[in-house]
Amino acid sequence: MEVSASVRDHFIHLVKDIFPNLTTEDPLYSVIALGSILFVAALIYIVARLLVRPQIANWVYKSNNKWDNALQEHGFFRRLMHLFPALFIYIATPVLIDNEAVMHGMVIKSAQLYMLYSGLLALYAMLSTVEDVYNASALSRRAPITGFIQVTKLAFAIVTILLSISLIVDRSPLLIVSGLTAIAAVLLLIFRDTILGFVAGIQIAANRMFNTGDWIAMPKYEVDGEILEIGLTNVKVQNWDKTISTLPTYSLTTEAVKNWRGMQESGGRRIKRAIYIDVHSIKLCDNDMLERFSKIRYINEYIDKKKNELRAYHRDYSIDESDLLNSRRLTNIGTFRAYLEAYLRKHPDINQELTLMVRQLPPNELGLPLEIYCFSAQKEWVRYEKVQADIFDHVMAMLDLFDLRAYQRDGHLSLLAHREHSAYGNSNESHSTQKDAQEKSESNQKSNDE
DSSP states (O other), rough: OOOHHHHHHHHHHHHHHHHHTOOOSSHHHHHHHOOOOOOOOOOHHIIIIIIIHHHHHHHHHHHOOOOOHHHHTTTHHHHTTTTHHHHHHHHHHHHOOTTTHHHHHHHHHHHHHHHHHHHHHHHHHHHHHHHHHHTSSGGTTOOHHHHHHHHHHHHHHHHHHHHHHHHHHTHHHHHHHHHHHGHHHHHHHHTHHHHHHHHHHHHHHHOOOOOOTEEEGGGGGGGEEEEEEOOOSEEEETTEEEEEEEHHHTHHHSSEEETTHHHHHSSSSEEEEEEEGGGGOOOOOOHHHHHHHTGGGGGHHHHHHHHHHEEEEEHTTTOOOOOOSSOOBBHHHHHHOOOHHHHHHHOTBBOSSSOOOOOOOOOOTTTTEEEEEEEESSOOOHHHHHHHHHHHHHHHHHGGGGOBBBHHHHHHHHHHHHHHHHHHHHHHHHHHHHHHHHHHHHHHHHHOOO
16 A cells, blocks of 8 residues: 555656646546556556567477467467556556546456456467367367367356456346346357257267267268368368368257268278179080189189089989089089189288178169179278279179170160171071072073073
């Protein structure tokens, strides 16, 4: 109190030296005092910004810690500097300006609001720093905290607004909170998405349903890409065509969503694709075909085993192998299926510990579907597609070796037309030959008569 009185007396003497007839009750005195307070506060802020902040920045960048760098990047120290001039205004105003003055209360409340919002912004920077440090850790892969950080920011913002209103109207914050119950329904309507997003965020974090970096697909919203951010009210997803989709957070818990995280964490990415075999090309294998197939490295043991098995069957049941009606024979489609399975078993980019099979699906108007079901050890998209393409390149190229054809609608029709044309050409040729022979015979007969 003595220091305050001394400062006030010195300031009054200084003012009276300039304005001898000026009294402390004069409004001009209050204006001069307020101007002086604001001028000194501005000097304090300039000094803090030009001298203190650079020194703090040097300390921050010289340290080995990561969190203080994040504080600097989010402007924590810059925002904190605003507290010093606000605190000076709050302390100096009662000293230089009388309590009875009109602007006394207004300046005090302005200083309090200044400190309140400066502290809120500094707190926001601190929370953003906590989020960055957490996202850089391994724990962020288990549960995102962006939604909780945003809820915390929202809660502090609401508290700050309530305190600001209480300062302006000079009423207790509890009284203001009790008055809000009357408009609770309106608030629920306004903050509907926020409340739903908060509840969804708790479910997502508790059940570890989604996280940043997960690949999700939502056909309803035409979303297929990687999660960039899970916020309080919105989720940002970067699609594979590099577009950004923004969804309500609660849609992740209320809509059908496919999360590919299981594939990314597993040992492989599934290959499930079929080729359609032309049923007209399926046939029994003769000895020449079996002899040709036995030279294929992957199935030579399979051919020998099947030959012995069929030979034993025919011997046990006294069946002549030349009896086509009763004997058992291999088919080119079955042998080809065995070859593909053996080929996949030897493929270096196929995970042999996961499901691997080559199966036939029910035939349809397009032919007989022969499906390859296995898992590529390469899960990255480009490499996965390359492995899949290489496999089916080989499959398509080997069809002819097994006397098989892939069904293709126009190609099938072209083949039938070619057969009909060949048959028609052979018929014409035969008819022409017979006609020439008849004419030649008649000519010889006429020569003999002469």
